[in-house]
Amino acid sequence: MIPRRRIAFEFDDLADAVRALLAPPERAEADVAAFERAFARYVGVPHALATASGRDALGLILDGLGLRAGDELIIPAYTLGELLPLIAARGVVAVPADIDPASLNVTPDRVARRLGPRTRAILVVHLLGAPCDIRAICALADERGVPVIEDCAHALGARVDGRAVGAFGRAALFSLEATKAVAAFGGGVCTTADDALAATIRARLAGRTRRERPAVRKAFVKFAEEMVVRSPAYGLLARLMFSDRRAGGFDRFYRRANERVRGAAGAFTGFQARLALRRLAQVEARDGRLSAVRDEIVGQLPARFTVQRRDGSGTPAFYNLVALFDGDIVALRAAAQRAGLDLGIGGEVMDDTAAMLGFGDCPGAAHAHSRAVLIPLHDGMPRRRRERIVATLDRLAAELR
Ligand SMILES: Cc1ncc(COP(=O)(O)O)c(C=O)c1O
Numbered sequence: 001m002i003p004r005r006r007i008a009f010e011f012d013d014l015a016d017a018v019r020a021l022l023a024p025p026e027r028a029e030a031d032v033a034a035f036e037r038a039f040a041r042y043v044g045v046p047h048a049l050a051t052a053s054g055r056d057a058l059g060l061i062l063d064g065l066g067l068r069a070g071d072e073l074i075i076p077a078y079t080l081g082e083l084l085p086l087i088a089a090r091g092v093v094a095v096p097a098d099i100d101p102a103s104l105n106v107t108p109d110r111v112a113r114r115l116g117p118r119t120r121a122i123l124v125v126h127l128l129g130a131p132c133d134i135r136a137i138c139a140l141a142d143e144r145g146v147p148v149i150e151d152c153a154h155a156l157g158a159r160v161d162g163r164a165v166g167a168f169g170r171a172a173l174f175s176l177e178a179t180k181a182v183a184a185f186g187g188g189v190c191t192t193a194d195d196a197l198a199a200t201i202r203a204r205l206a207g208r209t210r211r212e213r214p215a216v217r218k219a220f221v222k223f224a225e226e227m228v229v230r231s232p233a234y235g236l237l238a239r240l241m242f243s244d245r246r247a248g249g250f251d252r253f254y255r256r257a258n259e260r261v262r263g264a265a266g267a268f269t270g271f272q273a274r275l276a277l278r279r280l281a282q283v284e285a286r287d288g289r290l291s292a293v294r295d296e297i298v299g300q301l302p303a304r305f306t307v308q309r310r311d312g313s314g315t316p317a318f319y320n321l322v323a324l325f326d327g328d329i330v331a332l333r334a335a336a337q338r339a340g341l342d343l344g345i346g347g348e349v350m351d352d353t354a355a356m357l358g359f360g361d362c363p364g365a366a367h368a369h370s371r372a373v374l375i376p377l378h379d380g381m382p383r384r385r386r387e388r389i390v391a392t393l394d395r396l397a398a399e400l401r
Helices: 011-022 025-043 054-064 083-088 108-114 134-144 195-206 213-230 234-241 244-262 270-280 283-300 329-338 363-371 383-399
Strands: 047-051 072-076 093-097 119-125 148-151 171-175 188-192 305-307 321-325 372-375
Touching: 011 025, 011 270, 025 047, 025 188, 025 270, 047 054, 047 195, 047 270, 054 083, 054 148, 054 171, 054 188, 054 195, 072 083, 083 093, 093 108, 108 119, 108 134, 119 134, 134 148, 188 195, 213 234, 213 270, 234 329, 283 321, 283 383, 321 363, 329 372, 329 383, 363 372
Parallel strands: 072 093, 072 119, 119 148, 148 171
Antiparallel strands: 047 188, 171 188, 305 321, 321 372
């Protein structure tokens, strides 16, 4: 079975990070500060603040901007569903703006339609690493005096007119989850050029305890998961766990288990900072390798697969290869699995947050959600595997009518 994703465990990176566990606490402070400085430099903003996760960074930004119960926050209609409870917990009302079916990103026009007297902020995502039309959205928001928050969870390294995403809005959030470009087994970053906002968030973070154990535990769990994915038993397990009948239950179980292993909103640790600092230095090289393979696979996909239009507003960064299939994706995934190709499980790409919120007027998000499949692509994937992926998809596209 070709798994849909793999997690990189580089010995040198891990060995350096493990040394942080033996270092005195002042060293962790220094390592986290060094990572924050390097990250701020990379994005080109004065402040980067390391957080417990991307969603933690979003919560801190919403609080820091003073959003309160009853305020409206415009969000993308196609994004991570787990952001909704975090918004709702503050009594903030999420209002979904539909996406463009080609770019899968929100557009200035869609955002404008949702602006109202109670709009207090606009959250946009650079989905799957492709920059949204951030300049036009910021211009629109400026006219109304509403701050823009950029969700860069997928998009570290993407640029618009040579400037990194995350440097356009009032604040941005990044994720350092195990599958992201800078993978630190959890963690996130908030960036901003707003000194007052940075000071407010810094004060909140100062009250947190730095505990290495949750991050290390998570690294172990991910390592164990990776061993299963790389083992010969994975094909059989995947067939059992991701079958039509069980995929929904497995998806819920996996998301909940990940929530538990994520731990409380503690402080970013020295172990994570060392790992993140090394991986930040490798972002461009990794992106180059993965983007080249991505382009090669995309160039050979059968016509029934449409990939996201990615260069409309800037230079994209690599994030998972996702394509929309013009047919029944449940049948496609089941047939692919029988052929030894893991295309992910239901709801795994992104969620139709409009539907989750009870809005029925976001056809772009509904379309993407019902068509999107994840196509396996990992760093260092051998050519023969790539050829097998394309050949299998070719055959299935012809067979499934
Ligand atoms: C679009 C989007 N936003 C935010 C996040 C949150 O990041 P984290 O998992 O670090 O909380 C994710 C996670 O993958 C995401 O996909």
